[in-house]
Amino acid sequence: MTDLRVDETPIPGLLVVHLPVHGDARGWFKENWQRAKMTALGLPDFGPVQNNMSFNATRGATRGIHTEPWDKFVSVATGKVFGAWVDMREGDSFGATFSIEIDESVAVFVPRGVGNSYQALADGTVYSYLVNDHWRPGFAYPALHLGDETAAIDWPIPLDSPEVEISDKDRANPRLSEVTPMAAKKTLILGGNGQLGRALAAAFPGAEVATRAELDVTSPEALAAWPWQEYAVVLNAAAYTAVDLAETPEGRCDAWAANATAPAALARIATEHRLTLVHVSSDYVFDGVSTGSTSEDGHTEDEPFTPLGVYGQSKAAGDIAVATTPRHYVLRTSWVIGEGKNFVLTMRSLAEKGVSPAVVDDQVGRLTFTSTIADAVRHLLDSGAPYGTYNVTNSGEPMSWRQIAAEVFSLSGRSGDEVTGTSTEAYFADAIAAGKPISPRPLNSVLSLAKLEATGFTPADQLEELRRYLSVV
Structure with missing residues (x-):
């Protein structure tokens, strides 16, 4: 079991959180979000208001790259994913990327304006994310093609593999050169x-x-x-x-x-x-x-x-x-x-x-x-x-x-x-x-x-x- 730790990444504000996991013959337990401990280590007190979960039936399900106008705290409830992020904000870090495998011991804080995506690495994966604003119907936000050549994300399961499942909407996302960066608040x-x-x-x-x-x-x-x-x-x-x-x-x-x-x-x-x-x-x-x-x-x-x-x-x-x-x-x-x-x-x-x-x-x-x-x-x-x-x-x-x-x-x-x-x-x-x-x-x-x-x-x-x-x- 590791100690609770927060690591920085090449994308400003994108933080990796290493979570202690307590396990025995019955399974495991973790404090997935612990405000007092995590903010003391530098995680923003971002005030989540909604908790969403995404069930991925089979290995290879791939979602993103979505740039919502709110902060997120992403983790998995069961299974494992390969998470990838692209900075879509105005500024010098536009286009910067980061990726990491997420299992029950890892979570990632994603600041507003950073594109979020993942690929399920196991059947029956449940991907969870806390957000600090309510989803609003009809609201448009930037998105990026999963195979964008500039971002060059090294997907563990190639996107052209028959194992990979991608929605038609995500297949139609634009390349980075066509994206309008998200303006700061x-x-x-x-x-x-x-x-x-x-x-x-x-x-x-x-x-x-x-x-x-x-x-x-x-x-x-x-x-x-x-x-x-x-x-x-x-x-x-x-x-x-x-x-x-x-x-x-x-x-x-x-x-x-x-x-x-x-x-x-x-x-x-x-x-x-x-x-x-x-x-x-x-x-x-x-x-x-x-x-x-x-x-x-x-x-x-x-x-x-x-x-x-x-x-x-x-x-x-x-x-x-x-x-x-x-x-x-x-x-x-x-x-x-x-x-x-x-x-x-x-x-x-x-x-x-x-x-x-x-x-x-x-x-x-x-x-x-x-x-x-x-x-x-x-x-x-x-x-x-x-x-x-x-x-x-x-x-x-x-x-x-x-x-x-x-x-x-x-x-x-x-x-x-x-x-x-x-x-x-x-x-x-x-x-x-x-x-x-x-x-x-x-x-x-x-x-x-x-x-x-x-x-x-x-x-x-x-x-x-x-x-x-x-x-x-």
């Missing part, structure tokens, strides 16, 4: 017309971008109709960000719909379709005065939520919902600056107009440029960083809004001293007196970057990025 960017959505589109040029007009994440009907099986990653930049209007009856409803209910729906979809969900959150989930804000490094990812207003409450609820799906990244940001109306451009406009503004000086944090967020998303996905929540801002010494405004003035040819300071309470006094909706602000929005930096990503200094940003906008 796509990345979807939600909220594509916002500041962050545009930055993500630049960082992920091959991604599909959906605006609210194309996919309203607050609409259950729209979400249900979307072809989620075509995607591997969803980047959620859709959000309600009007923090003051969120304090109105209508705004409260809209904020909760976009920031809490929609992420919860996306989390359920991500779980069902085994997607990686990336969601962007906010420093507003903290009040800026509790334990985390007094630490030297700022709020940490595991600090308890203490939101002050409706916007922060709805974002905190969204964070909790997204964390329920296994493959998730929540990126918590502060003071976001990108393409479109924002604080930095407003200050530059005032500087150019000769205005000397009063800016709040009791709120402290760091700027987060949308390009930095997009780069952090790319890094987390490409590096395979552990799923979870990460703070993402630019680095550097924390500053107040007044200090940032003064820096913008200096970079715009005005003296930073022309920006005066005021308190948050005084700044909003007139609006509050007039009965206008105002959301409470966290006074300390500094987020610790230690967890992000431990993955190998160090954000650029906020002042360096500010200078770069003002030089190109």
Whole structure:
């Protein structure tokens, strides 16, 4: 009896699993699929939803080469087969082949897009396979001729032997030169017309971008109709960000719909379709005065939520919902600056107009440029960083809004001293007196970057990025 072992093959992602088989005079027993043990050895936790079996009455029955759009875990319940696989995916490994004999002690994990075939080597062979998607009638997928000269599979029983039985359909499969490679699953960017959505589109040029007009994440009907099986990653930049209007009856409803209910729906979809969900959150989930804000490094990812207003409450609820799906990244940001109306451009406009503004000086944090967020998303996905929540801002010494405004003035040819300071309470006094909706602000929005930096990503200094940003906008 061998130990449980997982071996790699020349086809990326195609894994051979050697199974311990316990036998005696009665027969044998094996753990054909053992999630905990196998994933610990590197097998993907692929979430099978259907178990199929194929009975092959006589030696020589040959099936394939079929390239289904789902992962498979193949084995035999009885008998023996010669298994052969051809990589039919786009990329450098297209056309790569691998083969091995499978008896009760061997199983093979076959990733989506790798063509699967086998030849029965004994009468009464039962071939079994677990798959992680349900078969759908009428769905077409690539296939390859069993005798393709390029693949050159060395079948133990020659295909022209009278022992070999092949279906008419498989005999009509095309050669490799006629096959259209299977495309990889796509990345979807939600909220594509916002500041962050545009930055993500630049960082992920091959991604599909959906605006609210194309996919309203607050609409259950729209979400249900979307072809989620075509995607591997969803980047959620859709959000309600009007923090003051969120304090109105209508705004409260809209904020909760976009920031809490929609992420919860996306989390359920991500779980069902085994997607990686990336969601962007906010420093507003903290009040800026509790334990985390007094630490030297700022709020940490595991600090308890203490939101002050409706916007922060709805974002905190969204964070909790997204964390329920296994493959998730929540990126918590502060003071976001990108393409479109924002604080930095407003200050530059005032500087150019000769205005000397009063800016709040009791709120402290760091700027987060949308390009930095997009780069952090790319890094987390490409590096395979552990799923979870990460703070993402630019680095550097924390500053107040007044200090940032003064820096913008200096970079715009005005003296930073022309920006005066005021308190948050005084700044909003007139609006509050007039009965206008105002959301409470966290006074300390500094987020610790230690967890992000431990993955190998160090954000650029906020002042360096500010200078770069003002030089190109």
